[in-house]
Amino acid sequence: MKILITGGAGFIGSHIADAYVSAGHDVVIVDDLTTGREEFVPKGARFIKMDITSPEIDDLFEQEKFQVVNHHAAHMELRVSVDKPLHDAEVNILGSVRLLEAARRTHVHHCVLASSVAVLGNFLTIPADETHPTRPISPYGVSKLAMEHYAEYFRTSHGMRITVFRYTNIYGPRQNPFGESGVVGIFLNKFLNGSVATIHGDGEQLRDYLYVSDVVRANLIATERSLNGTFMLCANSETSVNEVVRLLHEHIHAKDASFPCEVENGPSKVGDPPITRGSFARFSALSGWKPATGIDHGIAETTAWFLNRR
Numbered sequence: 001m002k003i004l005i006t007g008g009a010g011f012i013g014s015h016i017a018d019a020y021v022s023a024g025h026d027v028v029i030v031d032d033l034t035t036g037r038e039e040f041v042p043k044g045a046r047f048i049k050m051d052i053t054s055p056e057i058d059d060l061f062e063q064e065k066f067q068v069v070n071h072h073a074a075h076m077e078l079r080v081s082v083d084k085p086l087h088d089a090e091v092n093i094l095g096s097v098r099l100l101e102a103a104r105r106t107h108v109h110h111c112v113l114a115s116s117v118a119v120l121g122n123f124l125t126i127p128a129d130e131t132h133p134t135r136p137i138s139p140y141g142v143s144k145l146a147m148e149h150y151a152e153y154f155r156t157s158h159g160m161r162i163t164v165f166r167y168t169n170i171y172g173p174r175q176n177p178f179g180e181s182g183v184v185g186i187f188l189n190k191f192l193n194g195s196v197a198t199i200h201g202d203g204e205q206l207r208d209y210l211y212v213s214d215v216v217r218a219n220l221i222a223t224e225r226s227l228n229g230t231f232m233l234c235a236n237s238e239t240s241v242n243e244v245v246r247l248l249h250e251h252i253h254a255k256d257a258s259f260p261c262e263v264e265n266g267p268s269k270v271g272d273p274p275i276t277r278g279s280f281a282r283f284s285a286l287s288g289w290k291p292a293t294g295i296d297h298g299i300a301e302t303t304a305w306f307l308n309r310r
């Protein structure tokens, strides 16, 4: 199939691009490289440096006649979304609508959209499933929820088939170490650079971490079956930030004991919930998907990748 991946030079998108290329698909990647890296684009894919909000996107769809669109490009720094909600909305809402509209016009068969558990806001039930209320507490969450509503509009009014995945905390090799939503990548970067990592609060907050290869598998399944619907994509497990730090220490020191791996405790982040955990039961019932990589192995793989590229 001819597949467009937006954000395919980024962390998650580039892993999905690798898998699509390996599966024999004709892959085109659109990315403006704001956080992505051209070196992550697989050899077998065609790379086009383009902003998803630009009108050139419309011409691209007309020329290429994609069968599938996998949309991972986004602005995703929570704090910047608070400081600059307009920019966040331009990329995440208007950019997504431009893609969906171009997909409709050119009869794209299936779309996959990367959403986030940020659409839920504070977790009211644990584990949270797809029936959980959506009351986002950041402009980023609002923008992802708006994208979800547009997806529903295009499904119901135009019969489009769209998979929406609400990701929890995704981690793994190529993770952006400078963002604000990826404690594994951020801490690894600090530890390997000899800087001190700051744990916000006491570090006992629990998060649901999902390894990137499990996310890739879910995207492949959604694409193969042209699934239509909105799904939580998570591990339904809880790991504290302190436990993540302990695992990072263990795996870094197993390779090189000379890294000091220092941490300090800073003030809690406003609105940082004590626990987030999701249920993947809906997606699993439909597809048989289950997370396959535990946090220990996932952190070992991620640590090895960060160490190798130093």
Ligand SMILES: NC(=O)c1ccc[n+]([C@@H]2O[C@H](COP(=O)([O-])OP(=O)(O)OC[C@H]3O[C@@H](n4cnc5c(N)ncnc54)[C@H](O)[C@@H]3O)[C@@H](O)[C@H]2O)c1
Residues within 6 Å of the ligand: 006, 007, 008, 009, 010, 011, 012, 013, 030, 031, 032, 033, 034, 035, 036, 037, 050, 051, 052, 053, 071, 072, 073, 074, 075, 076, 091, 095, 114, 115, 116, 117, 166, 167, 168, 169, 170, 171, 176, 181, 182
């Ligand atoms: N990483 C996570 O834990 C997580 C959690 C929930 C949702 N998500 C979603 O998954 C998707 C991928 O996230 P990621 O972690 O790989 O982040 P990432 O920053 O590595 O990837 C995003 C990519 O989009 C590109 N991009 C940004 N703005 C663009 C624009 N205007 N035009 C074209 N390209 C643009 C960036 O250059 C980058 O390559 C995003 O939609 C994000 O909101 C990620």
